[in-house]
Amino acid sequence: MTNTRNNYCVILAGGKGRRLWPSSRDRFPKQFIDFFGVGRTQLQQTFDRFAKFMDKENIYVNTSCEYLEYVREQLPEVAADHIMAEPIHRNTAPSVAWAVHRIMMTNPNANLIITPSDQNIFNDTAFQSNVLEGLQFVEQHDALLTMGISPTRPEPGYGYIQKGERSEQGDIYKVKAFTEKPDREFAQMFMESKEWYWNTGLFLANARYLRQCLYSFLPYVLRSIESTKVITTIEEEDAFMKENFPRYPNISLDYGVLEKSDNVYVMKCNFGWADFGTWHGIYEATSRGEGDNVVIDSDVILEDCSNNIIKLPKDRLAVINGLDGYIVAEEDNVLFICKKEDSSALVRRYVNEVQMKKGDAYV
Incomplete structure (x- = not known):
């Protein structure tokens, strides 16, 4: 099964990676490190994972200005206009808003998957199948789709998603609740209940609906971009962001959009997953x-x-x-x-x- 040309991936690679300090440092964070000595950095491995089943021309990278040269050096396959370099560190909601605007300038019918750059996936074949199924779901539904993994241990360092009613398609459920980093006792209860999944941070939506959600819940992020008639080229958009991006709030997509929306779903996935953003996560998954x-x-x-x-x-x-x-x-x-x-x-x-x-x- 191959991807359609409407399917796009946005890799979030602008974080400082402080949870893996001191190996990850502000000037050279974890996503740019060959942490395990395998010959490819975490950013490169994330790119490789999606390039196996998605057009390379449809892969975008969001990063910080101070890391722009690392991205260019490690991913020479990614065109300059596919890299969005933020002038100041912000959380994921403004980053995703910029990515939505950039991609919709080229393809208003885009279906997006947003991915962190510091994860490990154990079964690439199952991952490909789950992602393509998810992209098909968001192409056919105006919905926000998260990807969940059944907990294998009571991990207090992860976010959790509670499933609700099952949808008409596959192992996809309406989301009842999000919980971020519970204490160990609650994490044990979540694992035993079979109702809660680990939140992988992988997130899918069609671009039109995602832009609508951003307008509804974070209007000040997108409105300034789209109210101006000046932005008709990538260069104009970059210049606009350099001036205006620092005004945007430091807020995550999870908190700013997902937890406020009534139309969020979770797919039960089976690709095997670990967050390589924390020492404990790496220990448990290695x-x-x-x-x-x-x-x-x-x-x-x-x-x-x-x-x-x-x-x-x-x-x-x-x-x-x-x-x-x-x-x-x-x-x-x-x-x-x-x-x-x-x-x-x-x-x-x-x-x-x-x-x-x-x-x-x-x-």
Whole structure:
């Protein structure tokens, strides 16, 4: 089964990646790193995944101005006018609004899938099938479609989606509720209930309906773009965004649109998924060695160690004894050692504290 020319992909690659600090740094975040030493960065692997079944000319990348050269260097296949470089960091709602406007300038009948650039997919064949089914659904329905995975563990670091009534097509259900990062007890209840799915962050809609939703819930984001008669070319749009993008709110698509809409669906997917944006997520999704340790592209001698995740620079040797359940990560001028359990909040707190006390050179 092949994709139609109306199917488009937007890769979101503008984040700072601070949840994987210190390996991911503001000046060189995780999506541009060959984190596992496989020869391709997370951004490149995301592009490769979609290019297998979608026209390369229909793949767009949203990033930050400070990362533009990384995108150009790592994805030379992507044309310059398919890269949207934001002048200031904002969350996903303004980014998606810009992508919708850019693509609809070329094809008002576009069907979109929006994807993060820091995920791992374990079954590419099932992924392709689920994505194509989802794109067909949003082509035929004015709806917002998320992609959900049945939880395999009580993971407090993920978002969750509660399914409601089943639609007339496949394993697609009306969404009853969203919950972001529940505590472990609720995550256990969600997993056992069979009603909740992990929110993969993959999101589909036809462009016309998505623009309508953005107008309804975030009118100040799109109205300024489309009220002007000046924008008729990519160059004019880029100039307009450079001037106006900083005025847009720092708000996520999930919070700004999905959680406010009554017409959101979730597809139960079976492609196998992991969020590679957090240390704990990587640990849970990666094959483990002796003692259930995960050693990522690093030179390590371990003794009496278990349940750790270790990531070091190429020129380092670590000798570790008696450590259980820790993150050990070093990059440049920072060594980070932290309990692995529920580490996402701790990483965020330490990054903020380090930036305040020690300055930007350490984040």
